[in-house]
Amino acid sequence: MSTTADHVEHADHDHGDHGDHAPEAHAHEHKPDSYYVKIALILAAITALETSTYWVDFGAFFLPTLLILMAIKFVMVASLFMHLRGDSKIFSYLFYSGLILAIGVYVAFLATFRFFAST
Amino acid sequence: MAIIERPSTPALAGSGAPAVVTPSQAYGVLKRPVSTTGWRSWVFTVDHKKLGIMYGVVAMFFFLVGGVEALLIRLQLAGPEGTVLSAGLYNEMFTMHATTMVFLFVMPMGAAFANYFIPLQIGARDVAFPRINAFGFWCFLVGGIFLNTSWFLGGAADGGWFMYQPNANALFSPSHGVDFWGLGLQITGIASLTGAVNLITTILNMRAPGMTLMKMPIFTWMSLVTQFLLLFAMPVITVALFLLMFQREFGATFFDVSAGADPLLWQHLFWIFGHPEVYIIVLPGFGIASEVLPVFSRKPLFGYRFVVFSGAAIGFVGWGVWAHHMFASGLGPVSVAVFSMATMLIAIPTGVKIVNWVLTMWGGKIWFTTAMLFIVGMIAQFTIGGLSGVTHAVAPSDTQQTDTYYIIAHFHYTIFGGAVMALFAGFYYWWPKMFGKLLSERLGKWNFWLMMIGVNLTFGPMHIIGLQGQPRRMMNWTEARAGEGFFNLGFWNRVASFGSLLITIGVILFLVNVWNTHKKSSTTPKAPLDPWDARSLEWITASPPKEHNFDAIPTVHALDEFFHRKYEVDHDTGEVRKIASAEEVLAAEEAKADKHIHLPSPSYWPIILAVSLPIMGYGVIFNRLLIAVGGVILLLAMFGWALEPSVADDSDYDPPVDGGGTSKELANIG
Amino acid sequence: MAMWMFLGSECLLFGGLISTYMLYRGRHPADLGPDQVFDIPFTSVSSFVLLMSSLTMVLAVSSAAQKDDRRTNLWLTVTALLGATFVGGQVYEFTSFYREGLGFTSSLFSSSFFTLTGFHGVHVTVGIIMLMALVGINKRGRIPGDKAEVVELVGLYWHFVDVVWIIIFTLVYLIPS
Incomplete structure (x- = not known):
């Protein structure tokens, strides 16, 4: 994974052919399973917290809390489980450009329906 | 030369190859097809050049189909109270004309050039995923055929190319046309x-050594932007088409006002896709223009970086302007103002490009070949189309123009005058590269002038009749209400119909030109290696290119690499002088030829997988059982695909000449 | 990289579906809206199951990187089973909604809800098929190319499906209309 950056940046032909699917974890330092279990536990805890909003009243903090927790979970899975953090930057650019474009376009889209005005 | 050809007899690859596929492993996997000649070599090919040519041929065919549809429309409007088409047929005709031209001609023709020339321009031997490439082509072909079978199965789509709701509802469009339309576009969308x-x-990933992004040929750059637009725009139309399908086939009510829905949802989704689509159509044309202009002006492209960045800017801002198609739909003042501003903004990068092109020609030694003429014509036409586009950005003026012929005039100037003229320039410019023969310049110039005059006669008057109020999609006009004097609708409609005839003759001349060039292929002389004194990497190889494109992957030192290998600047006098001919440059490359080149092997699976899709499509429309049949084929083809090693085993090939050497392989997964 | 691009593109697909749902979630008869039919505890459990399947997927990828075929297959199978549990839960949820009178065509809310979650369910199902195919092919030692990388690619897809559910769960289920 860490090697892919070189491949992509230099676009060296021989490696470039394989850069797309460069052996993901080979050159990367290997994380023990317990590391992933810990992350999963954190994620589970966040999910529990989210679910608790169903019973406990958070008042005005309700919506922001949920959205922030959602974002944290998203980024954690993307960058740790999906190795986006250790990978070539270009993967992050590709993925997040899609994501941000989607958010931008669809928020504007809902705004034209005055979706946010009522709340 | 030490290039290893793949074995040409099927028997050799099938049974002769030792232990490639042992019986215990070969569960149902077809042997690799290996023909290099005959129809099999085309149907199962994964070669980006063959696929590019096939894209081109099929797109050209659909161009003629769409052209005939356009002619029927103009014939209907050539006189008062036209009776050539019935009202229903007229609706189908303009819907299918637009759909065919946009989705089955301009887009795939851009894909044809991109497929053929991107690997050549970046010094690669093929694309990253050759089988997916083949799959894409077959999807386009079967999708296009599927779409057009609707003519024979109860009538084509008739809701206009943007298929507004509730017009495209089963209530107002009871034939299966819209279903065919939705599913067909879904398939070509794949x-x-x-x-x-x-x-x-x-x-x-696959650029030649030394080619940084800023040394990349401009056509490749513009295609890159186009592909990003496609990547992010297609899923949006996919959502819209699925909602449409659920509405028409499964009783959902996404766009049904009586059920409390908002038909604007469709308009938004369609135009969120539709506006990037506009740039998808025109950016490859911009790329071709930026390739052709420097070559025939004998000057480097003026402000390469500006052209690149303005292309990227167009790609980016193109996402924020979709609602300018909907100013008349009651969006509310804030939305209208915002989108109006954004739309004006996008005129800036487009203007930057036009300035760059003009300054490229400025002071150059211009050589007016057919290709160059097409590009100069394109710049003029596109400027007109762009300016009328800015008048749409002004919302109050736009509400006047919405759904009149003024709009038709605008987008035909940009699409025909901009994109299609550039594509024709591409034909004339790259024909010797693709086929090793030059198209006739004499016929080519006739072709250009007929099209140029034809376009202006056809679409120019539409500005006038549009501002006079002739609505878009009006199926006939009457003498009594045509108006008088200069603004007589009838007169200008006749002019437009006459102009469309000139375009037709121009296109026919192009076909004649192609026919002439290849009919007597043994007698017509081969094109010189470098007929235009070109500048970019695709010319550092034989014409037509060998199957593996380059004997040795060239190392790139500069933008316009080929030019810099042929010329150098004399440091004392500052003059540019020639140091090598194209033949010498090529010979130098061939001398370093790689000893062992692996090319991706042909495959049966792409076409099988693609064919399963329209079967499922017919299933949705006629008989749900067919969905299952198509699904089974789809699943089997996917497994076959996954199990097939994408590069045939080493033992399928002759061994490298001297044991080791520089072995090259192309991408594997995919 | 191609997988990342595909996922970036999928963001816009799900974005469109989620937006459609957000637009229409309030359009339903008074007694059959999201606040009435959703069973939050149940869905929380199935969300948790899907989240855990992401963990097992990571473990499969990590085993594949260590060339441990047996454990790779084991974790892939567990992931597929967890995924199947999630889909099973979704089927159960859909049928119970249906029994409460919420069909696909009942209201705009129901149509857009079923379309959104249905699309997600189809993605999960496709993922399960890929996982099982991977185990089957792996057992016969027939994965072409680099095995760890194939597992990794399937893993990316699987995590993405999970991530989408994280968003759907919050926006659709937890935030009342």
């Missing part, structure tokens, strides 16, 4: 999406 993923990966 082609675009896979093509986008494939080409972006190719461009980012």
Whole structure:
């Protein structure tokens, strides 16, 4: 994974052919399973917290809390489980450009329906 | 030369190859097809050049189909109270004309050039995923055929190319046309999406050594932007088409006002896709223009960086302007103002490009070949189309123009005058590269002038009749209400119909030109290696290119690499002088030829997988059982695909000449 | 990289579906809206199951990187089973909604809800098929190319499906209309 950056940046032909699917974890330092279990536990805890909003009243903090927790979970899975953090930057650019474009376009889209005005 | 050809007899690859597929492993996997000649070599090919040519041929065919549809429309409007078409047929005709031209001609023709030339321009031997590439082409072909079978199965789509709701509802459009339309576009959409993923990966990963992004030929750059637009725009139309399908086939009410729905949802989704689509159509044309202009002006492209960045800016801002198609739909003042501003903004990068092109020609030694003429014509026409476009950005003026012929005039100037003229320039410019023969310049100039005059006669008057109030999609006009004097609708409609005839003759001349060039292929002389004194990498190889494109992958030192290998600047006098001919440059490359080149092997699976899709499509429309049949084929083909090693085993090939050497392989997964 | 691009593109697909749902979630008869039919505890459990399947997927990828075929297959199978549990839960949820009178065509809310979650369910199902195919092919030692990388690619897809559910769960289920 860490090697892919070189491949992509230099676009060296021989490696470039394989850069797309460069052996993901080979050159990367290997994380023990317990590391992933810990992350999963954190994620589970966040999910529990989210679910608790169903019973406990958070008042005005309700919506922001949920959205922030959602974002944290998203980024954690993307960058740790999906190795986006250790990978070539270009993967992050590709993925997040899609994501941000989607958010931008669809928020504007809902705004034209005055979706946010009522709340 | 030490290039290893793949074995040409099927028997050799099938049974002769030792232990490639042992019986215990071969569960149902077809042997690799291996023909290099005959129809099999085309149907099962994964070669980006063959696929590019096939894209081109099929797109050209649909161009003629769409052209006939356009002619019927103009024939109907050539006189008062036209009776050539019935009202229903007229609706189908303009819907299918637009759909065919946009989705089955301009887009795939851009894909044809991108497929053929991107690997050549970046010094690669093929695309990153050759089989996916083949799959994309077959999806496009079967999708196009599927779409057009609707003519024979109860009538084509008739809701206009943007298929507004509730007009496209089962209530108002009871034939299966709209269903065919939705599913057909879904299938061709798969082609675009896979093509986008494939080409972006190719461009980012497979450039020749030394070619940084800022040394990349401009056509490749513009295609890259196009592919990104496709990548992100296709899923949006996919959502819209699915909602449409659920509405028409499964009783959902997404756009049904009586059920409390908002038909604007469709308009938004369609135009969120539709506006990037506009740039998808025109950016490859911009790329071709930026390739052709410097070559025939004998000057480097003026402000390469500006052209690149303005292309990227167009790609980016193109996402924020979709609602300018909907100013008349009651969006509310804030939305209208915002989108109006954004739309005016996008005129800036487009203007930057036009300035760059003009300054490229400025002071150059211009050589007016057919290709160059097409580009100069394109710049003029596109400027007109762009300016009328800015008048749409002004919302109050736009509400006057919405759904009149003024709009028709605007987008035909940009699409025909901009994109299609550039594509024709591409034909004339690259024909010797693709086929090793030059198209006739004499016929070519006739072709250009007929099209140029034809376009202006056809679409120019539409500005006038549009501002006079002739509505778009009006199926006939009457003498009594045509008006008088200069603004007589009848007169200008006749002029437009006459102009369309000139375009037709121009296109026919192009076909004659192609026919002439290849009919007596043994007698017509081969094109010189470098007929235009070109500048970019695709010319550092034989014409037509060998199957593996380059004997040795060239190392790139500069933008316009080929030019810099042929010329150098004399440091004392400052003059440019020639140091090598194209033949010498090529010979130098061939001398370093790689000893062992692996090319991706042909495959049966792409076409099988693609064929399963329209079967499922017919299933949705006529008989749900067919969905299952198509689904089974789809699943089997996917497994076959996954199990097939994408590169045939080493033992399928002759061994490298001297044991080791520089062995090259192309991308594997995919 | 191609997988990342595909996922970036999928963001816009799900974005469109989620937006459609957000637009229409309030359009339903008074007694059959999201606040009435959703069973939050149940869905929380199935969300948790899907989240855990992401963990097992990571473990499969990590085993594949260590060339441990047996454990790779084991974790892939567990992931597929967890995924199947999630889909099973979704089927159960859909049928119970249906029994409460919420069909696909009942209201705009129901149509857009079923379309959104249905699309997600189809993605999960496709993922399960890929996982099982991977185990089957792996057992016969027939994965072409680099095995760890194939597992990794399937893993990316699987995590993405999970991530989408994280968003759907919050926006659709937890935030009342």
